[in-house]
Amino acid sequence: MRHLRRARLLVVLLGTSACASHTARLSPARSLFDGRTLTGWHVDVPAADTSPRLRSPFLVRDGNLVTLGEPRGHLITDAVYRDYRLEVEYRFPGAPGNAGVLVHASTPRALYGMFPKSIEVQMESGNAGDFWCIVEDIRVPDMVQRRGPPETWGITEGKARRIVNLTDGSEKPLGAWNRMVIEAVGREITVWVNGDLVNHGTDATADHGQIALQSEGAEVEFRKIVLTPLRRP
Template identity: 25%
Template sequence: MKRLVIPAFCAAALAVASCNTAQPKEEAKQDSVTAGSENMATAEAPANVLSDAEKAEGWSLLFNGTSLDGWRVYKGKQSNTWGAQNGLLHCTGSTTDKSDMRGDLITNNQYENFELEADWKIAPQGNSGILYLVTEEFEAPYMSGPEYQLIDDENFPEKLEDWQKSGANYAMNPPAKLAAKPVGEWNHTRIVLNKGKLEHWLNGEKVVDTEMWTDEWQKNKTTGKWKDYKGYGVAKKGHICLQDHGSEVWFKNMKIRELK
């Protein structure tokens, strides 16, 4: 930063002007308190921490910020792509690594009726997803669990159908609107599933509102991508799953509460 030099006679003039316009001490003190309050209000809350109010509401953390406790790779497969780094749950990306060391991450616990929230961001041209009601009876999680789509809507190298865009119930329900932030920024996801009533939220916008296991649900399943996957969307209870699609993706502030 350049230093500003003021001649002596100018400095004296400024000092006089300053004395004439000085604030009363009490007023200046009040301004300082107000500024301090504003700074506190805009400060970012610590990540991966539940407030007392959240705990009382039944929330629990899915990611503790320091380890993969509570998670494992689908069907016990070995993987070297997931880790906890700087308070983030991180999946390494690679455009060339198609080895057997890549794998989807699932929770140890299973959930039936729940509300889930998470913050995420994805690398340019990236693709991933949050799946739920996942069972381990099939080769891959997507064969059983519906997917909340996470993708680079703007720069993905292939043409995307509406049902492939961020917030979609993948291959079932397209998002009502595009609500994802530009790549590199954090997005906030909320998934609510309660007795078949399913909602996907993205950055405060409800983008999917549907009912599972209805005639319409069955029609979407049997006439679309899932027509040959008999186990898709059948389970009423299952694991939460984070998809390793070969793209770099980060998660934080993952929490869930079970609904009665």
């Protein structure tokens, strides 16, 4: 599996290096997290609709943005973004688990009454960099190898929505900080984890939207969430 993924990585690298070189900084980078508050974000936890006293799974602790994992839901930017480079530094401080960064997010609770319409960049331990299609879609060159038979593909409940990443071993050991970079330019999304190119997709069905962080069963800490607007050529 490792050799197959390296071969795929080479193919994608050839196409992606040119793409990345065409982007340029449009304005200075800005942090989406001020280290003290959740200003600029709002919480959507479906279970809170019937239990208004339910605690929020998102908080600030010791200068880090923390998602507790339960109750499940999303922390969503108030603003909409397009053409940007997003740098996220995160870690699972306790047990390995699941979470994700959702880009081009729009309609809330569009899937399973929980997930906003979006393209998820997976953070789950061992699978960082997978794409998950959530009522939006994206393509990669070797779709059958990484998504399965075409007749199973889809963007709604019960369909093959996962597109497996390109590498093994890009994540740091449990408890160490990982750096994920997501570049969303036009209808292309490119993802790096700790400097490794782990995914590159084109022909996305959306090119702008909100950014969301998941509370999905595991505690995750974020110490950096920085966005740099980019200009397309």
